[in-house]
Amino acid sequence: MVQEKQSDRQQRLDNFLQAVEAAQKVQDDIMKYGLEAAHLYCDDIDGDWLETWEEDEDGQQSFVELVTNFLQSDDLVAVKVRKQLKDKSLQEIAVNLEKCLSLSEEDDRIFAVKKVLLRGVAVAESNRGTSSDEIDEIELLDLAEELLDKLAEFLVSINR
Structure with missing residues (x-):
């Protein structure tokens, strides 16, 4: 039992020392080669990784990107x-x-979407000088529900 603890501690110490040596090597390479040192550690530095940053492993688009499209x-x-x-x-x-x-909660989602839609109305009202009583609340709720239905479709496509 005591021997196992000592070998475990020794193994952790060896792992730590290897990590420190690797970090020192990276630092030395950066000092020696500058930004070109990145080519020593990255396989695909000139690839399209920046363009595909938001795609997951399966190549799917992010939710925000799907909604924006x-x-x-x-x-x-x-x-x-x-x-x-x-x-x-x-x-x-x-x-x-x-x-x-x-x-x-679904009701919370509907009213949150309605609130997002109302933020645009508040800006438009200040520009037009209209009151919020003139805004058709039913149409706004209907739009919020329709939008939630569309967003639910995107979630299903992402979770496949």
């Missing part, structure tokens, strides 16, 4: 959302919608 489409729901949130970037909208989907 959807919002650029001619889909009726996408057109309505763009019109509603014309002062927001598509990336910002997609990130906010992803946050809405993280809520556990």
Whole structure:
């Protein structure tokens, strides 16, 4: 038992010393070769890794990227959302919608999406001078539900 503890400690010490030596070698190579040292440690430094950064191992797109592409489409729901949130970037909208989907209750998700849609209305109202009473709450809830249905489709495609 005592012998096992000593060999375990020795093994951990050996692993630590190897890691320190490797780190020192990397540091020495950086000092010697500068940025070119990256070629010594990265196999595919000139590849397309930056372009495929958000893709997972299966080559699937991220949720935000799928939603952003959807919002650029001619889909009726996408057109309505763009019109509603014309002062927001598509990336910002997609990130906010992803946050809405993280809520556990369906009603919470619907009202969170409605709130995201209302943020665009608040900006538009200040520019037009209209009151929130003039906004059709039912249409806004319908748009939120339609949008949630579309987002659910994206989640299914990602989870396959």
